[in-house]
Amino acid sequence: MASALINVPAKAKRGEIIEIKTLMSHIMETGYRHTATGEVIPRDIITSFTCRFNGKEIFRADLFPAISANPFFTFFTTATESGKFEFEWIGDKGFSETASASIAVE
Amino acid sequence: MGIRHRMNRREFLGAGAAAAAGLAFPLPAFAQAAARVVVVGGGFGGASCARALKQIDPKLQVTLVEPNRTFVACPFSNNVIAGLRSIEEQQFGYDKIAASGVTVVAQAATAIDGAARTVGLADGTRLSYDRLVLAPGIDLRFDALQGYDEAAAAKMPHAWKAGEQTVLLHKQLEAMDDGGLVVIAAPANPYRCPPGPYERACLIAHYLKTKKPRSKLLILDAKDTFSKQRLFQNAWKELYPGMIEWISLSQGGKVNAVDAATNTLITDFGNHTAKVANVIPPQRAGRIAGLAGAADNTGWCAIDPVTFESKSAPNIHVIGDACIAGGMPKSAFSANSQAKNCASAVATLLAGGTPGTPKLINTCYSLAAPGYGISVAGVYAPKNGLLADVEGAGGVSPADVPREFRAREAEYADAWFKTITAEVFG
Numbered sequence: 001m002a003s004a005l006i007n008v009p010a011k012a013k014r015g016e017i018i019e020i021k022t023l024m025s026h027i028m029e030t031g032y033r034h035t036a037t038g039e040v041i042p043r044d045i046i047t048s049f050t051c052r053f054n055g056k057e058i059f060r061a062d063l064f065p066a067i068s069a070n071p072f073f074t075f076f077t078t079a080t081e082s083g084k085f086e087f088e089w090i091g092d093k094g095f096s097e098t099a100s101a102s103i104a105v106e
Numbered sequence: 107m108g109i110r111h112r113m114n115r116r117e118f119l120g121a122g123a124a125a126a127a128g129l130a131f132p133l134p135a136f137a138q139a140a141a142r143v144v145v146v147g148g149g150f151g152g153a154s155c156a157r158a159l160k161q162i163d164p165k166l167q168v169t170l171v172e173p174n175r176t177f178v179a180c181p182f183s184n185n186v187i188a189g190l191r192s193i194e195e196q197q198f199g200y201d202k203i204a205a206s207g208v209t210v211v212a213q214a215a216t217a218i219d220g221a222a223r224t225v226g227l228a229d230g231t232r233l234s235y236d237r238l239v240l241a242p243g244i245d246l247r248f249d250a251l252q253g254y255d256e257a258a259a260a261k262m263p264h265a266w267k268a269g270e271q272t273v274l275l276h277k278q279l280e281a282m283d284d285g286g287l288v289v290i291a292a293p294a295n296p297y298r299c300p301p302g303p304y305e306r307a308c309l310i311a312h313y314l315k316t317k318k319p320r321s322k323l324l325i326l327d328a329k330d331t332f333s334k335q336r337l338f339q340n341a342w343k344e345l346y347p348g349m350i351e352w353i354s355l356s357q358g359g360k361v362n363a364v365d366a367a368t369n370t371l372i373t374d375f376g377n378h379t380a381k382v383a384n385v386i387p388p389q390r391a392g393r394i395a396g397l398a399g400a401a402d403n404t405g406w407c408a409i410d411p412v413t414f415e416s417k418s419a420p421n422i423h424v425i426g427d428a429c430i431a432g433g434m435p436k437s438a439f440s441a442n443s444q445a446k447n448c449a450s451a452v453a454t455l456l457a458g459g460t461p462g463t464p465k466l467i468n469t470c471y472s473l474a475a476p477g478y479g480i481s482v483a484g485v486y487a488p489k490n491g492l493l494a495d496v497e498g499a500g501g502v503s504p505a506d507v508p509r510e511f512r513a514r515e516a517e518y519a520d521a522w523f524k525t526i527t528a529e530v531f532g
Contacts, residue, residue, distance in 0.1 A: 003357075005357070005358045005374075005375045006375070007374060007375045007376075021374045021375065023356065023358060023374070023375070025356045025357070069330075069356070070330075070355070070356040072374070074374070
């Protein structure tokens with residue numbers, strides 16, 4: 001039961017640098033651990049995170065087993081026009097989650 | 107049977123060699139005069155240690171340095187916040203400790219010279235020591251949360267050092283209208299009293315349920331798991347349904363900043379404006395530990411688990427909340443247990459001996475409501491340079507038991523407080 005948290009300013013001035021924060025709840029099981037009986041616990045991680053603004057990719061990250069549980073990303077972008085940010089997390093075992101937020105640029 | 111042992115030639119020679127070896131290593135000079143031990147900090151750790159030192163070796167010159175003439179105990183102070191207990195019941199003096207032969211100096215320690223083995227006091231005097239025990243407890247990190255400084259703490263109390271702050275939080279709850287939102291910000295590990303924020307949530311909820319039933323309590327947490335979690339969460343459901351909400355780290359619960367002017371707590375994903383805000387900030391070892399060179403870059407003090415001697419400052423031992431005690435939580439019981447073992451190690455070292463390997467105990471009781479107690483207990487021993495949990499020892503209260511069981515644990519909690527305060531201050 002994954003859940004996304006996102007923080008995008010509701011409005012900004014044109015040309016303003018804005019901070020975007022995201023957190024996806026995920027166990028990020030490395031695939032390197034074993035059970036008490038010696039079996040490998042299968043890898044279960046998020047492998048990619050993408051942010052698009054009005055359909056165009058503006059930020060992307062590939063994730064690996066060393067990334068902690070519940071990956072938290074914060075990054076900056078320039079507010080150019082009003083529109084919609086779309087966020088996508090993809091991972092093992094068919095994991096796929098999306099979230100979106102709109103911004104009004106004056 | 108009946109044959110008397112005669113010393114043969116080989117044994118005789120061996121005994122002579124041992125005697126000669128003894129002469130080659132004369133005892134240290136301070137073994138002739140009474141050795142001096144200075145203990146800084148008069149809380150559960152320091153006060154216990156000073157007393158234990160005197161009990162173990164009455165000849166030791168033991169000085170306890172503590173600026174406050176009255177000690178205010180943290181355990182049970184959540185009851186004061188909830189109006190279930192008076193602050194006076196938390197207060198203890200140092201008269202009995204002085205009567206037991208410990209020299210009590212009501213001054214703050216402001217400097218430590220490890221090379222000269224002296225402690226500088228606020229009034230300018232210096233105390234010399236052969237071994238020093240630091241039990242400075244915690245300092246609140248007023249640099250950790252943006253906007254949360256000492257001035258903000260007068261508006262949004264931490265109440266994490268018992269005393270005025272405890273009373274302030276209680277008064278704010280009393281002054282709040284029914285229907286108000288109370289917010290507790292809980293820090294990441296490590297910090298003083300791991301179950302404390304959750305016991306506090308319970309007892310504040312008890313107060314609200316009794317006096318202001320339309321109110322709500324929100325816990326913003328910088329962690330995803332906490333001490334006695336299942337027992338607390340069961341108690342919240344059972345005793346305070348719909349009243350307590352817990353937002354964990356992965357749900358965006360970590361408070362990064364506060365705005366004291368508006369009583370607002372700021373996380374990465376939202377703002378929460380409280381009627382009463384209890385901000386428990388991150389902590390570090392008391393300042394004097396840093397000045398002594400005993401604190402590392404975590405802010406806490408790495409120690410040898412057998413002697414509690416600092417890993418970075420020789421002849422200085424650190425006990426209680428300030429030390430990195432491995433699996434042991436920062437609690438009054440832990441501090442007391444460490445104090446006794448440290449006193450024994452210090453006395454042994456001063457007598458030129460080798461301290462034995464200790465076993466330590468901790469028990470933490472929490473109240474989910476009056477007459478509803480839960481506990482966690484553990485046994486610890488040195489392992490790989492740290493104090494590690496002894497597996498299979500200790501544990502937490504069972505989950506599904508009748509209320510009489512919880513009532514008995516509440517009685518044990520009460521008895522524990524009376525016992526430890528009588529032992530340390532009585």
